[in-house]
């Protein structure tokens with residue numbers, strides 16, 4: 619941690635001091651162990667999330683397949699397109715806004731979205747997997763002050779209303795209930811603060827079927843076995859992509875949710891049959907990483923815009939921006955200031 623143990627903002631959000639190295643303390647009902655740079659929830663995870671934890675720990679350890687310039691550049695642009703000027707909105711929160719990156723993983727998207735602004739953020743990274751150790755190594759030194767916790771995002775040890783910004787990119791659909799995760803994180807947003815998140819969108823019927831089917835085949839494999847068993851699918855996606863041909867779908871195929879029009883053959887397969895990612899500038903391992911990321915986690919819910927809108931409303935948040943794409947739904951929502 620770059621912040622001193624007695625930093626007042628950390629004490630305030632935890633409701634007490636960070637315990638000494640190797641010591642435990644109860645904070646907001648959770649038993650936390652101070653283990654080097656990280657505060658770890660003793661119970662850590664409910665049993666059926668151990669698979670999610672291990673799948674992501676494996677994934678984040680494969681740094682060479684998600685940290686290339688091509689992948690970082692593509693992600694940076696996509697984040698900017700979806701979230702708009704999130705950092706500009708943070709300026710309203712004064713000098714050093716407190717930001718929670720909920721499900722930060724290794725800090726990949728957080729480092730791109732917050733990039734040069736990190737040095738004025740009080741950054742809290744939380745993840746269920748030990749990928750948070752990598753985030754602490756890479757983002758800790760860049761943030762003005764920071765705190766890293768290994769914990770379940772529906773049981774975080776923070777006071778309600780602790781954060782100016784809660785950011786959760788591609789995480790909540792991996793918990794047992796996306797709705798419960800939205801509610802849990804929304805509680806941590808202070809009045810006037812922002813909740814920015816991305817969850818997967820519901821796809822067309824064959825694609826929905828193959829998502830669940832392939833996931834059921836790989837979910838009980840070891841991460842390495844799953845990685846290897848997805849490679850042939852990745853090669854198929856690559857072969858389709860390299861054909862680089864388009865076809866005309868002559869009319870809407872309503873029974874399969876396929877719209878009429880011209881579409882690249884690989885995209886037709888990808889969106890309407892089975893996820894087999896392809897980008898010409900990505901390596902085979904990078905493409906397999908994206909397929910692995912999709913199929914390996916046991917929980918991987920897909921939502922509709924109406925569901926997401928209803929959950930924000932139920933949590934008292936006003937949606938300022940909702941961008942629904944084929945892949946997912948990005949939301950920027952605000953908790954109204956408390957009435958004077």
Ligand SMILES: C[S@@+](CC[C@H](N)C(=O)[O-])C[C@H]1O[C@@H](n2cnc3c(N)ncnc32)[C@H](O)[C@@H]1O
Nearest residue numbers: 674721722723726727745746747770771787789
């Ligand atoms: C696709 S990754 C996204 C990581 C990061 N948000 C980013 O954009 O780079 C999903 C992350 O969610 C974490 N995760 C899944 N379930 C979680 C939970 N219940 N609590 C906290 N983190 C969770 C995983 O460990 C993983 O690091």
